[in-house]
Amino acid sequence: MEYLKDRIRKDGRVEGKDILKVDSFLNHQIDVALMNAIGEEFYQRFKDHGVTKILTIEASGIAIAAIVAQYFKVPMVFAKKTESRNLDAETYESSVYSFTKDKTYKIRVSKKYIQETDRILIVDDFLANGKAANGLIDIVEQSGATHCGVGIVIEKGFQDGGKILRNKGVNVQSLAIIDRFENQKVIFA
Numbered sequence: 035m036e037y038l039k040d041r042i043r044k045d046g047r048v049e050g051k052d053i054l055k056v057d058s059f060l061n062h063q064i065d066v067a068l069m070n071a072i073g074e075e076f077y078q079r080f081k082d083h084g085v086t087k088i089l090t091i092e093a094s095g096i097a098i099a100a101i102v103a104q105y106f107k108v109p110m111v112f113a114k115k116t117e118s119r120n121l122d123a124e125t126y127e128s129s130v131y132s133f134t135k136d137k138t139y140k141i142r143v144s145k146k147y148i149q150e151t152d153r154i155l156i157v158d159d160f161l162a163n164g165k166a167a168n169g170l171i172d173i174v175e176q177s178g179a180t181h182c183g184v185g186i187v188i189e190k191g192f193q194d195g196g197k198i199l200r201n202k203g204v205n206v207q208s209l210a211i212i213d214r215f216e217n218q219k220v221i222f223a
């Protein structure tokens with residue numbers, strides 16, 4: 035998706051050897067026009083999969099997933115990272131290791147919001163080592179629903195997540211795949 039790649043080249047900031055900050059348009063301030071283009075692109079790529087629900091993980095997946103859901107005209111559900119008294123007692127749970135925060139956290143989705151008959155499209159902002167996507171796939175599998183694929187806005191191709199998921203047969207569609215960082219610049223695959 036050239037429009038997205040141009041924006042990453044212009045406004046993305048490389049931090050250290052493996053982190054890209056996109057706070058000015060995706061992760062903190064949000065460019066809603068760009069979000070709409072992303073939603074439309076995921077719709078084009080997955081529209082024939084009979085998607086009944088969009089699943090993501092809080093916090094940065096929420097804005098993306100909400101707009102994607104609008105294109106599919108289906109509900110969006112996000113996995114919660116925090117234990118909350120408001121969350122239903124009956125939940126699907128998985129553990130996710132975050133390399134950006136160097137910690138493992140639990141994600142939870144109420145059993146009320148995923149049915150066995152659902153066909154679920156998972157979306158997230160970044161794909162690095164694939165832990166977040168794997169946790170979401172784990173939750174879908176526990177529920178007996180079907181996962182139709184994983185839609186990622188920015189995949190860092192130099193980390194293993196994409197390879198691991200594709201080797202498992204998961205349909206991963208990434209709108210921008212980064213090959214490497216060179217002199218603080220983003221080089222796409």
Ligand code: 5GP
Nearest residue numbers: 052053054055160161162163164165166195
């Ligand atoms: P993974 O679980 O695939 O290792 O990492 C994906 C998750 O970590 C995403 O949900 C995203 O929030 C975060 N993440 C991984 N790499 C980056 C990055 O380079 N920049 C930002 N902003 N978030 C990242």
